[in-house]
Amino acid sequence: MKAMLCREWGEPGILRLGELDRRPLQPHEARIRVHAAGVNFADSLMVAGKYQVKPAFPFIPGLEAAGEIIELGAAVRHLKPGQRVLAVLRNGGGYAEEIALNAEAVVPIPDGMDFVTAASFPVAYGTAHFALTHRGHLQPGETLLVLGAAGGVGLTAVEIGKQLGARVIAAAGSADKLAVARAHGADELIDYRQESIRDRVRELTAGRGADVVFDPVGGDAFDQALRAVNWEARMLVIGFAAGQIQAVPANLILVKNISVIGVVWGAQAERDPVLVSRNLAELLRWWETGRLKPEVARSFPLAEAGAALEALLSRRYAGKIVLEA
Amino acid sequence: MKAMVCRAWGDPDTLRLDEVDRPPLNPDQVRLRIHACGVNFADTLIVAGKYQVKPAFPFTPGFEAAGEIIEIGEAVTQIRPHLHRGQRVFAYMRRGGGYAEEAVVNAAALVPIPEAMDWATAGGFPIAYSTSHYALVHRARLQAGETLLVLGAAGGVGLSAIEIGKQLGARVIAAAGGPEKLAVAQAHGADELIDYQHESIRDRVRELTDGRGADVVYDPVGGDAFDQALRAVNWGARMLIIGFAAGRIQAVPANLVLVKGISIVGVDRGAESQRNPGLIAEGFTELLRWWEAGRLKPVVGKTFPLAEAGAAMEALLSRRYPGKIVVEV
Secondary structure, three states, X not given: OEEEEEOOOOOHHHOEEEEOOOOXXXXXXXXXXXXXXXXXXXXXXXXHOOOOOOOOOOEOOOOEEEEEEEEEOOOOOOOOOOOEEEEEOOOOOOOEOEEEEEHHHEEEOOOOOOHHHHHHOHHHHHHHHHHHHHHOOOOOXXXXXXXXXXXXXXXXXXXXXXXXXXXXXXXXXXXXXHHHHHHOOOOEEEEOOOOOHHHHHHHHOOOOOEEEEEEOOOOHHHHHHHOOEEEEEEEEEOOOOOOOOOEEEHHHHHHOOOEEEEOOHHHHHHHOHHHHHHHHHHHHHHXXXXXXXXXXEEEEEHHHHHXXXXXXXXXXXXXXXXXXX | OEEEEEOOOOOHHHOEEEEOOOXXXXXXXXXXXXXXXXEOHHHHHHXXXXXXXXXXXXXXXXXXXXXXXEEEOOOHHHHOOXXXXXXXXXXXXXXXXXXXXXXXXXHHHEEEOOOOOOHHHHHOOHHHHHHHHHHHHHHOOOOOOOEEEEOOOOEHHHHXXXXXXXXXXXXXXXXXXXXXXXXXXXXXXXXXXXXXXXXOHHHHHHHHOOOOOEEEEEEOOOHXXXXXXXXXXXXXXXXXXXXXXXXXXXXXXXXXXHHOOOEEEEOOHHHHHHHOHHHHHHHHHHHHHHHHOOOOOOOEEEEEEHHHHHHHHHHHHHOOOOEEEEEEO
């Protein structure tokens, strides 16, 4: 089978299409013919050797994939060949034609969901849902500020914030991106190329500030948001897409009684797979009832995974980038 | 009445004993004859002009006091019908004023104290114990069986955090500078001790937790001690920012917060008591029940007469004394 392989740390362009032997299936495993794989910021970190997990070479990146089951281990009872599924791949492997994995990590997808949508679904929605409910305890009527609001994970935070009854302020870097955030339910918009996040959030909240901040961007955007939060706000640290890692002055955390909260959904998935599967099943039900509208900005063929990663890093697209195999 | 008065920003010795007018009594207030006033780090900040609130001169510092009620405002019977003249109480005083013979306090903020609690103990009780209770119960949600690391463990708030941590069923690691301080921490229930003049907080906490790290960190010290503790926390840990007694305000690298899935949690108990007085009052009910059952042992490290409040503040800043420093009036 074909896969995109990483043989040394480097830029996305270092990935090469290679031919690999299938490994035999263990009794508790399932083999999936991958039709689509989601592209995530963490993939670029993994290829650069900057991720918390450093796999041995050669390895295949890709933390989420969707496809159909083509083979099942003898001990697997709850799945059947031909079934359409998605999977979260903690250690990568999605940028490939096939993947073999623990059948417990495989989630059936609704009939009406295509593979591209399914492959874009679990990491972004799973992260936003886990962050806003379990880590941020977002309450109905609270104000949620989403930074990087038009990115793959940002848009899911806008939608889930609305589902949870919050007022959502979306901040992003252009009018086009903000239009997408609006279409996904954002109540208020801030263009941070033109406006101060701090001043606009204060204006929009009658001076109080946001109750919860969802931040996959980091750097200056975080620093501004830190100065536009309400008493007892929760600031969710999701990532550093802007490329700069902020240092948070502890006195500002103290005087406003706020919490700065790290969110690693992947690690949570490993520690509490039952919670994560239950939440994913609930999110898929929300999708079936039309409450979530996944946005796929662009898809690339498997062999162009490097270009797909570059597209993600360029931050030019609103929504998810997906590979089709 | 006599009071210690601040007329210019400066060091503690800028305070002067003065004869001042009795403050007027609002209908919802009571007047206290103060017997003891706890000394807090915030007092030194407010006198230096470095506190978040900058009062107009002249002002009298002192955020907590114990005393007896000598006058009751006319509306108080509706708010707190059981308060009476001669009653022994303590209070958190949001606007200061404790370094004085008398003070007027909102009736809602008064807490009657047990018969057996002496004035010095009562004067130093409210801020340390309610800060630690609010921080550990409401902000960190410390669970039985978790490991609590207390920095500055022999200070007033640190000792109260050890005791409350033990009441909540945690294993408590106390970190302080020097064997005398650690002996006090141990006497108050600490399970493990780290002398950070000689040992690495990071290495010792890891050793003591089989490499996992602490679940909750209680930090009134800040600076280097925080930076070390940040590298010795468990997955999902909560780090409570109480203050910066070491004098350096740390900046927290957000990537470390992210990769360990931890929370950095600010604790401003004074502001909380204004926004949510019921929560703080409930805390006092539980704390005084524990005290009466002998489960809390407040330490007064040293007392000073009112006229020496400046020296009392210097004593606090020196970090030489365990427990609370209290001014007796």
